[in-house]
Amino acid sequence: MNKMQIGIVGSTACSNQVAEIAERTGFLIARSGSILICGGRTGVMEAASRGAKAAGGITVGVLPGSSKEEANFYTDITIVTEMGHARNVIIARSSDCIIVIAGGYGTLSEIALALKMGKPVITLASQWAIEGTIKASSPEDAVECALRLLAIGKKNNI
Amino acid sequence: MNKMQIGIVGSTACSNQVAEIAERTGFLIARSGSILICGGRTGVMEAASRGAKAAGGITVGVLPGSSKEEANFYTDITIVTEMGHARNVIIARSSDCIIVIAGGYGTLSEIALALKMGKPVITLASQWAIEGTIKASSPEDAVECALRLLAIGKKNNI
Amino acid sequence: MNKMQIGIVGSTACSNQVAEIAERTGFLIARSGSILICGGRTGVMEAASRGAKAAGGITVGVLPGSSKEEANFYTDITIVTEMGHARNVIIARSSDCIIVIAGGYGTLSEIALALKMGKPVITLASQWAIEGTIKASSPEDAVECALRLLAIGKKNNI
Amino acid sequence: MNKMQIGIVGSTACSNQVAEIAERTGFLIARSGSILICGGRTGVMEAASRGAKAAGGITVGVLPGSSKEEANFYTDITIVTEMGHARNVIIARSSDCIIVIAGGYGTLSEIALALKMGKPVITLASQWAIEGTIKASSPEDAVECALRLLAIGKKNNI
Numbered sequence: 128m129n130k131m132q133i134g135i136v137g138s139t140a141c142s143n144q145v146a147e148i149a150e151r152t153g154f155l156i157a158r159s160g161s162i163l164i165c166g167g168r169t170g171v172m173e174a175a176s177r178g179a180k181a182a183g184g185i186t187v188g189v190l191p192g193s194s195k196e197e198a199n200f201y202t203d204i205t206i207v208t209e210m211g212h213a214r215n216v217i218i219a220r221s222s223d224c225i226i227v228i229a230g231g232y233g234t235l236s237e238i239a240l241a242l243k244m245g246k247p248v249i250t251l252a253s254q255w256a257i258e259g260t261i262k263a264s265s266p267e268d269a270v271e272c273a274l275r276l277l278a279i280g281k282k283n284n285i
Numbered sequence: 286m287n288k289m290q291i292g293i294v295g296s297t298a299c300s301n302q303v304a305e306i307a308e309r310t311g312f313l314i315a316r317s318g319s320i321l322i323c324g325g326r327t328g329v330m331e332a333a334s335r336g337a338k339a340a341g342g343i344t345v346g347v348l349p350g351s352s353k354e355e356a357n358f359y360t361d362i363t364i365v366t367e368m369g370h371a372r373n374v375i376i377a378r379s380s381d382c383i384i385v386i387a388g389g390y391g392t393l394s395e396i397a398l399a400l401k402m403g404k405p406v407i408t409l410a411s412q413w414a415i416e417g418t419i420k421a422s423s424p425e426d427a428v429e430c431a432l433r434l435l436a437i438g439k440k441n442n443i
Numbered sequence: 444m445n446k447m448q449i450g451i452v453g454s455t456a457c458s459n460q461v462a463e464i465a466e467r468t469g470f471l472i473a474r475s476g477s478i479l480i481c482g483g484r485t486g487v488m489e490a491a492s493r494g495a496k497a498a499g500g501i502t503v504g505v506l507p508g509s510s511k512e513e514a515n516f517y518t519d520i521t522i523v524t525e526m527g528h529a530r531n532v533i534i535a536r537s538s539d540c541i542i543v544i545a546g547g548y549g550t551l552s553e554i555a556l557a558l559k560m561g562k563p564v565i566t567l568a569s570q571w572a573i574e575g576t577i578k579a580s581s582p583e584d585a586v587e588c589a590l591r592l593l594a595i596g597k598k599n600n601i
Numbered sequence: 602m603n604k605m606q607i608g609i610v611g612s613t614a615c616s617n618q619v620a621e622i623a624e625r626t627g628f629l630i631a632r633s634g635s636i637l638i639c640g641g642r643t644g645v646m647e648a649a650s651r652g653a654k655a656a657g658g659i660t661v662g663v664l665p666g667s668s669k670e671e672a673n674f675y676t677d678i679t680i681v682t683e684m685g686h687a688r689n690v691i692i693a694r695s696s697d698c699i700i701v702i703a704g705g706y707g708t709l710s711e712i713a714l715a716l717k718m719g720k721p722v723i724t725l726a727s728q729w730a731i732e733g734t735i736k737a738s739s740p741e742d743a744v745e746c747a748l749r750l751l752a753i754g755k756k757n758n759i
Contacts, residue, residue: 129353210525233713240706367684367686370535370683374527375529390558393551445672478678501659503678503680524690533680537679
């Protein structure tokens with residue numbers, strides 16, 4: 128038990144190109160044996176969850192609203208927070224590492240919260256170039272980087 | 286996807302007898318194919334999670350603190366809320382039905398929140414006899430009752 | 444600074460008789476120089492806030508939704524939580540003492556949370572007779588009791 | 602009632618120069634008749650609250666922890682959230698406008714949340730130059746800008 132939990136954060140609406148990146152990243156997270164944590168909704172979240180399920184992984188959706196029905200089809204575990212944007216804090220806290228895909232202001236809040244908590248934050252195709260984040264060139268690069276950082280963290284008992 | 290999510294609520298400390306009831310209830314929830322949601326800590330939560338894992342189920346722990354390490358050994362998915370008692374609201378909202386085992390004031394708050402949300406609340410060996418809850422005589426009775434109520438709810442599209 | 448903060452909890456809808464009790468209790472809290480904390484909405488909360496303003500006091504409304512407009516007319520400080528029922532935890536935590544007036548399941552959750560936190564809980568005209576709460580016979584009795592308990596707590600540095 | 606509520610966000614530790622800016626800004630907010638909302642702790646928050654009290658204003662501290670004692674000396678109303686970083690969401694939601702003074706990652710999360718909610722965000726002496734924020738040159742400039750934007754918002758019923 129106690130598997131790695133990797134978060135993917137991004138917007139509820141995204142281009143096809145960004146969705147493909149999210150789907151591939153979700154697939155690679157699941158194939159590594161890690162659990163995917165995300166916001167459980169549409170756009171980047173849905174694409175990432177679809178990818179994770181294609182690899183036979185487990186997907187967790189942490190929803191802002193008060194109904195389970197808000198979750199996308201590819202969500203295994205539905206966490207209904209009824210807490211609006213405060214659910215972003217839960218996504219950051221529950222993820223050992225965050226991979227940011229594109230994203231707007233909501234995503235920026237998750238980047239900031241994860242950095243504040245001292246968690247690795249990796250960005251992919253994102254407008255947000257915040258000091259302290261690591262820029263990845265591809266889904267493969269992002270997930271390898273995440274796993275490498277988490278292995279170091281584990282060895283150092285962080 | 287979108288499996289039933291059944292919550293077990295109870296205290297962090299409990300007698301051996303109550304722990305056995307919790308373990309058996311967790312086992313039966315998992316054997317029914319439902320996901321176990323709980324507070325992820327010791328006592329009733331740990332016993333229920335141990336039971337669910339013995340049946341090969343999936344366990345979710347919704348923690349009050351800010352560290353994943355707070356979760357008991359039998360937790361598959363760790364939701365780190367950093368929100369103290371407010372995590373009780375998330376447990377109630379994320380559960381399709383709540384089974385209460387013994388419990389103190391924290392448990393009473395979860396009963397009240399679940400009833401307020403219109404969710405079925407089933408009690409087992411509990412001092413709390415609140416109007417609107419259903420008293421079960423055994424783990425078997427509690428889980429059968431939960432599944433029956435959820436099946437009716439689903440048919441009526443509640 | 445650091446005045447006493449006394450919480451009044453109760454339902455969004457109530458009888459005229461209960462509203463009168465709430466208004467009188469809010470009045471007495473404000474006259475004692477304490478700040479009134481409540482859920483900021485209609486029913487018991489509005490009546491209590493109206494009473495507190497009639498005595499020239501300060502009223503705080505801790506709202507469940509995402510808009511300041513949700514607050515009743517007698518609210519001075521509007522705390523917009525966007526957190527649904529989790530705002531009940533904030534009301535309990537922010538109050539040095541809770542006075543319960545009538546109330547349903549939401550109110551019961553606040554009673555349970557306040558008791559869990561070790562705060563004095565005084566009930567007035569309430570169906571909830573939970574172990575650990577103190578039953579008052581009138582608004583005067585309730586506010587006197589609250590002030591006496593808080594004075595003792597302060598002396599003992601609780 | 603229903604006064605303007607202006608938030609000041611910034612770090613728990615700051616230079617004397619930044620503290621002076623925060624104190625002056627707090628003073629001007631209170632002199633305008635608005636309520637000061639902040640995180641209730643040390644650094645920028647304490648300086649801003651001290652300034653607001655010097656002008657006879659009302660100060661609200663929205664604390665991350667579970668004890669009222671965490672609040673600085675200049676806090677009139679203490680909101681105890683017990684919700685860690687999620688209290689940032691409450692500060693953003695409860696403020697009609699946010700003035701950012703210097704700040705680290707926690708402050709960045711509040712900027713992002715306020716922008717996501719469509720609220721005006723004004724920065725002073727801050728490293729964060731996020732698209733959508735307005736840069737002010739002095740406390741006077743920041744508070745004038747805030748009041749002007751809120752007056753326009755009110756006229757347009759935003």
